[in-house]
Amino acid sequence: MNDQLQANIFRFVFLIGIQLLILKQIPIELASFRLLIFLYPMYILLLPTQSPKQLLIFLGFLMGLTLDMFYDSPGVHAGALVFTGFIRDFSLRMFGVDMEKVKSLTPSRANIGFGKFAQISAFVLFLHIFVYYTFDVFTFVYIGEILVKTIGSFIVSYPVFLAYALIFNSKK
Amino acid sequence: MRSLILLLLKRSSLLLFLVMELICALLVINYNKKQNDIFLTSSNFFTGKFYSQVRSIQGYFYLNSIADSLANENKQLRDQLASSRYINIAHQDTFFSVRADSLGGDSILMKFVYTDAEVINNSVTSANNFFTLNKGALHGIGKSMGVLSAKGAVGIVSSVSDHFSTVRSILSRDIKISGNILVDGQPFFGSLTWQSHDYHYLDMDFVPKSTKISIGDSIVTNGFSSVFPEGYLIGKVDTFYVPPGSGYYKIKVALAEDMTSLKRVYVANNLLKEEQLKLEETNE
Known part of the structure; x- marks a missing residue:
């Protein structure tokens, strides 16, 4: 249990570090929009399966606000990550993860298999990015722009997501 | 009311979710208006x-x-x-x-x-x-x-x-800069905003269509707002047209500065x- 706590605290700092020091510095462009690369939602996705939903939401808020401080966008990352925390358990169940079997473990590639992990992360990541840009633009008048940015960001973020899962394969 | 509260207590994660999202939405809205909470911005220590x-x-x-x-x-x-x-x-x-x-x-x-x-x-x-x-x-x-x-x-x-x-x-939806478009050295007043969300361009409005503008004309600050000194370049006219029924041009302004590589x-x-x-x- 203590190990698990440590692993999760480390992951919190580590993912924020990668996000700010590497991913934030990479310029990616689509249809003249600059896009973000998202890796940090991985943190919420990998929290242990027995974590109460309230904790998922709260940690989402905390991590989101931390990122917002660095991105100068109060509420935008937080809003998206709170949403991601809210739908995490639902998405695991939707893709048929046996919550009893992986009880108290992290739903990582090692514990649920790469196929399932890839599907779930695609689902969670896409929704996260969509909510992020919705909060950012904050009006559905620009729904076209939101969709273009979401799809673009998803295409560049998803490989990073999978690469992370292939490199770091935590069992805790 | 009682049963509503009971329902919310039973599903406290939903309640927490809604409250947190509300807080985030307020942060987004307020930050755009007041701009004085520095603890949540990158200017904090x-x-x-x-x-x-x-x-x-x-x-x-x-x-x-x-x-x-x-x-x-x-x-x-x-x-x-x-x-x-x-x-x-x-x-x-x-x-x-x-x-x-x-x-x-x-x-x-x-x-x-x-x-x-x-x-x-x-x-x-x-x-x-x-x-x-x-x-x-x-x-x-x-x-x-x-x-x-x-x-x-x-x-x-x-x-x-x-x-x-x-x-x-200047790439912000809430910003508005007044600028002059120089037509043969002659300044004409207009207003610049960022509607396109494309970081290469700003949009200029309120230049009367009687003005004879052409592609490549410079747009400079005009110092009306007391924020910018007069005469600093903002960009150049990229394209322009007059929307039907309007007396003003819609001008697309190509920014002089590459906003992605600002250093000094x-x-x-x-x-x-x-x-x-x-x-x-x-x-x-």
Whole structure:
């Protein structure tokens, strides 16, 4: 249990570090929009399966606000990550993860298999990015722009997501 | 009501979710309006320090281009020295042209003083973009001062801490700059906003269609708002058209500065600003 706590605290700092020091510095462009690369939602996705939903939401808020401080966008990352925390358990169940079997473990590639992990992360990541840009633009008048940015960001973020899962394969 | 509360208690995660999302939405909305909570922005001490560390490492990779742009700018400044000064004498004789540097003593007042600063964090990805400077209140930077780069106007200071400041980039949906379009050297007033969300362009409105503009005409700051000194380039006309039924052009302005690679900027402090604002207030 203590190990698990440590692993999760480390992951919190580590993912924020990668996000700010590497991913934030990479310029990616689509249809003249600059896009973000998202890796940090991985943190919420990998929290242990027995974590109460309230904790998922709260940690989402905390991590989101931390990122917002660095991105100068109060509420935008937080809003998206709170949403991601809210739908995490639902998405695991939707893709048929046996919550009893992986009880108290992290739903990582090692514990649920790469196929399932890839599907779930695609689902969670896409929704996260969509909510992020919705909060950012904050009006559905620009729904076209939101969709273009979401799809673009998803295409560049998803490989990073999978690469992370292939490199770091935590069992805790 | 009772059963509603019971339901919410039973599903407290839903309640928490809704409350948290509400807080986030309020943060998003308020930040765009008030712009005075600095604890959540990169001008706070912690994030500011982080970015200046990152920047000091990255700095080495840009040394060449920075030196070039500084040399270039020095050349321009030599040509322009008089333009930031306010000439405090009445022009009574139109035959008599005054050079600011030919006047001595009390007749010249400083109107703008500049503080140079380095951009330590920058974004162009959002609908509201900001960048952070490595100087703050202790260096004389204050709220709503204009920020210029070597190539033109780039933003307005939105919040300041002792050592850092956050600047609302001209790439923000809430920003509005008044500018002049120069048609054969003749200035025509217009208003610039960022509607396209494309970081290469701004949109200019309220230029009457009787004006004979053409592609490549320069757009410069006009100093009406007391934020920017007059005559600094913003961009050039890229395309334009007159929407049906309108008396004004819609102009797409290609920005002079590449907003993705801002490094050195100058913060312009207008010393006569309060006087101007006070006067304008009495007229309202």
